[in-house]
Amino acid sequence: MMIKFVYFDVGGVVILDLTANNGWMKMKKDLGITPEKDVEFEEFFNKVESEVNVGLDIESLVPIMKDKFGLHFPKDYSLLTDFVKRFEQNKSIWPVINKIQKTCRIGLLTNMYPNMLDAIKNRRLLPKTDWDVIIDSSIEKVAKPNPEIFKLAEIKADVKGEEILFVENNKKSIEVARKLGWHTFLYDPNNLEKSNDELLMLFK
Numbered sequence: 646m647m648i649k650f651v652y653f654d655v656g657g658v659v660i661l662d663l664t665a666n667n668g669w670m671k672m673k674k675d676l677g678i679t680p681e682k683d684v685e686f687e688e689f690f691n692k693v694e695s696e697v698n699v700g701l702d703i704e705s706l707v708p709i710m711k712d713k714f715g716l717h718f719p720k721d722y723s724l725l726t727d728f729v730k731r732f733e734q735n736k737s738i739w740p741v742i743n744k745i746q747k748t749c750r751i752g753l754l755t756n757m758y759p760n761m762l763d764a765i766k767n768r769r770l771l772p773k774t775d776w777d778v779i780i781d782s783s784i785e786k787v788a789k790p791n792p793e794i795f796k797l798a799e800i801k802a803d804v805k806g807e808e809i810l811f812v813e814n815n816k817k818s819i820e821v822a823r824k825l826g827w828h829t830f831l832y833d834p835n836n837l838e839k840s841n842d843e844l845l846m847l848f849k
Contacts, residue, residue, distance in 0.1 A: 657814035752778035
């Protein structure tokens, strides 16, 4: 395949977010979500997250969660900070990114809450890489798996869909990218060594 541009997802690929090592389950437990309220909370958060990804202030959810689920938060609690402090570097992918960058341009294509990407950068969770393009859903006001964000990514990269490889850990986003003619790689944040090795094989 002829790849001229590689887009990486951030959470679950370039960094380890709550999709790895049961991080989301741990956070819900720390918030005080009981097993009895888990299904209701999942439905609530899945609905509002789609709005947060395109610009809704995540801190506005704190009083709603407090009233709806009877949660107790410390004074000056920040939901954004709580998320980001649980993220970790994925240093295992750094040399992979460096190698890929020697043969083609690279970028980030990510669903983000407002100000989250800056917070991730401030914690130095990302590799020291000069990204050619960064597509942040909270800035663009459109989020994966909406096909429009992929079309925007093509325009920003100035390449055709069939010349793009998308490295992502979400199957729904992978499916949409494939329908648009992109090459895709499903990254598993719970099996880093295998994922990195298989991704590198595409560039040998």
